[in-house]
Amino acid sequence: MQEMLQLARQQDALANKAKQNPSDPSLRSEQSALAQGVQKASDRLNSQAKRSALVSPKSQKAVSDAEQKVEQATKDASDQRNASQASGTMSDAADALRQAAASLTRDRERAGNSQSASGLPELLAQLQQLARQQGSLNGQMQSFLQNAIQQQKQGQQMSPEGQALAKDLARTQRDVARKLDDVGDADASGKAAELAREARQLAQSLEQGAADPTVLERQQRLFKRMLDAGRTLENDQKDESSRRESKPGDQNNPFVPPSANASGKAALKYRVPEWNELRGLSNEERRLVIEYFRRLNGDKP
Secondary structure, eight states: OOOHHHHHHHHHHHHHHHOOOOOOHHHHHHHHHHHHHHHHHHHHHHHHHHHOTTTTTHHHHHHHHHHHHHHHHHHHHHHHHHHHHHHHHHHHHHHHHHHHHHHHHHHHHHHHSSSEEEEEEEEHHHHHHHHHHHHHHHHHHHHHHHHHHHHHTTOOOOHHHHHHHHHHHHHHHHHHHHHHHHHHHHOOTSSSHHHHHHHHHHHHHTTTTSSSHHHHHHHHHHHHHHHHHHHHHHHHHHHHHHOOOOOOOOOTTTOOOOOOOOOOGGSOOSOOOOGGGGGSSSSHHHHHHHHHHHHHHHOOO
């Protein structure tokens, strides 16, 4: 991060130098040296990103964009035909380097709150918490639809309480999308970003009043995709742990049943979470989550 800021300051100085004297013969060599420094910094960042989830994809992209703009500034400084525009492209490169530094600063703050070198346990915990929140939301949505359908059969319009609940459902879905976006900042796989995109689209549908069984089906698919993404992260975490110690770890996902030779009703699709596994949720939210898992497994309420 500090290196990026220093490179940005150097790039600013070269931009001012190019503005004052575009034909200065030292510009080419100084800009070329700076470009090499940016490339080395980018290589170090990419190497670190392969070892840790604490370097976010946004930071990697920001550094890559900055490197491309520095390369363009270097080309302009080396070509007398483009000497007049070198100052502008150098200023653009300096701005891009500052943006990269800002993104790396956010990563550093997140790393300071992380309890692991890779950041995978924290990502997994966040995704599991969001899956619980989505499961609770789906349970509320199902109850809401049942009441709405019953009112329609009786020829009644939606009550003010029902309208207020519909708005609450939309806000909660929007909150899930926002938190998934935050997780996506540190998820190099891109899965969290895809989940966030779907959650935003669902929130928009709910905000537009499209609270219907189709939306609930999409919410259920989103929930299952969140569980799948959590399994992937957990496997990554176990692979990382196995490289450090030979002791095998617990192979059970918190919300997925362990392998077993079960059949019939005993073969649950998803293990119903225990009450104390839903810490952080209200009693009503816990009840809704457990009820939702039971519905997924085909149990009748």
